[in-house]
Amino acid sequence: MDPRQPGTWDDACVSSVRGARETVAAQNAELLRWELVVWTAGNASQRVRGRAADGSEDLLVIKPSGVPYDELTPESMIVCTLDGEPVLGEGAPSSDTAAHAYVYRHMPRVGGVVHTHSTYATAWAARGEPIPCVLTMMGDEFGGDIPVGPFALIGDDSIGQGIVHTLERSRSRAVLMQNHGPFTIGRDARDAVKAAVMVEEVARTVHIARQLGEPIPIPQDRIDHLYERYQFVYGQHGSGSAGPDEGGATSSVGTQKESE
């Protein structure tokens, strides 16, 4: 089976791709519903795992470039190799595909990537300021501050490199790319959308808190306790994603607890 040749795909691959296109279309619509995007500026993608253990048969599914969110259908989602080359679907993939593909190639556990320019998170990115961990939900979801990645221009791998370099040194599933906006990762597209919703929420709350004074930092040992409890204790009843000590990277991909 050649992942670049849809005609050679077996039934399992065809089925996985179909399911991923449905998911990715639905999750891009979620970005609009949560008011994280305007016009066509934002995107969700998901990895399709192939059988090769080294990931060489993996594909990614992402929204097409420039298509309004309310016109997205599963069939309009673009299937690409992890080099970002389209193999199935009409038109061009999102202009951010190279960044998504870079993350999938270099962070094997990541199954979903989301990028938005959501207002409050992007305001922190415009200042190049990490969002300090001053809320228990930040400890739960992100395990600490939400870090800032480097200024990088679209067109080569520099955005992808900045995302991976920053997330590998943090427990956070979100990075604020300087002067640009948030990128989030998850075990699938839905999980990455959840992180995008949460990063906007905490960016807004901490911004508002700062209008009337200085938010109170949470001591590191308390942050660790929050994070471990949320990621692992609740996780025993969840769908089993890897913790921060697995696979070398410190970023934990996927939280398990779906409701408070």
Ligand SMILES: [Zn+2]
């Ligand atoms: Zn962008």
